[in-house]
Amino acid sequence: MAEIKVDCTGETCPIPLVETRKALRKAKEGDIVEVTGTHPASKKEIPMAVKALGLELIDVQEEGGMWKIKIRK
Amino acid sequence: MAGKVTIIVHSGDMDKVYSAFIVANGALAMGMEASLFFTFWGLQRLKKGELEKGPLSKMNMLGLGKWMVKRRMKKAGAASLERLLQDFHELGGKILACDMTMQIMGIKKEDLRDDLISDYCAVGTYIDEAKDSTITLFI
Numbered sequence: 014m015a016e017i018k019v020d021c022t023g024e025t026c027p028i029p030l031v032e033t034r035k036a037l038r039k040a041k042e043g044d045i046v047e048v049t050g051t052h053p054a055s056k057k058e059i060p061m062a063v064k065a066l067g068l069e070l071i072d073v074q075e076e077g078g079m080w081k082i083k084i085r086k
Numbered sequence: 087m088a089g090k091v092t093i094i095v096h097s098g099d100m101d102k103v104y105s106a107f108i109v110a111n112g113a114l115a116m117g118m119e120a121s122l123f124f125t126f127w128g129l130q131r132l133k134k135g136e137l138e139k140g141p142l143s144k145m146n147m148l149g150l151g152k153w154m155v156k157r158r159m160k161k162a163g164a165a166s167l168e169r170l171l172q173d174f175h176e177l178g179g180k181i182l183a184c185d186m187t188m189q190i191m192g193i194k195k196e197d198l199r200d201d202l203i204s205d206y207c208a209v210g211t212y213i214d215e216a217k218d219s220t221i222t223l224f225i
Binding site for chain 2: 065
């Protein structure tokens with residue numbers, strides 16, 4: 014079980030969503046994908062994508078405009 | 087895969103091609119399928135070296151407006167059309183090229199980015215794609 018980190022700091026629409034998807038496609042079942050970023054809407058939309066993909070949202074955190082989202086495939 | 091998006095990319099304007107790719111990539115990212123049907127001015131953008139060459143749909147001002155918008159996009163961290171196209175391709179999006187446009191405008195297969203194009207086709211293929219789509223747009 015691997016932990017994959019995706020850094021989308023400074024990226025805007027649609028890159029955080031797309032990079033999350035790319036990482037999730039490459040991940041194996043059980044792997045954790047951790048995405049960090051600063052684009053405000055992506056903090057809401059990545060969890061929407063996780064739901065649409067039927068995956069597990071483990072955690073969403075934000076500190077000082079920087080968010081971190083953890084997903085299990 | 088939950089649903090599908092099919093978009094007719096009729097415009098070759100930079101901002102409109104951005105809209106098409108952003109919507110399509112968003113759909114792919116959320117687990118949907120996506121097909122882009124490039125026709126008329128849109129198809130010009132699939133010629134080799136032409137992807138980023140479209141004018142701004144409004145206030146292009148002989149390219150000055152486009153230059154200003156591109157500069158602001160860069161500052162905002164917006165991706166290039168090339169990156170969006172590569173992501174679209176990597177996530178399994180399908181690109182269709184209108185063969186009638188090719189005939190009318192004298193565009194040959196070798197003028198286009200053939201490696202990225204899934205099929206050269208006509209309205210029947212668009213309808214076939216669109217009839218099963220949950221979202222279809224004309225841009």
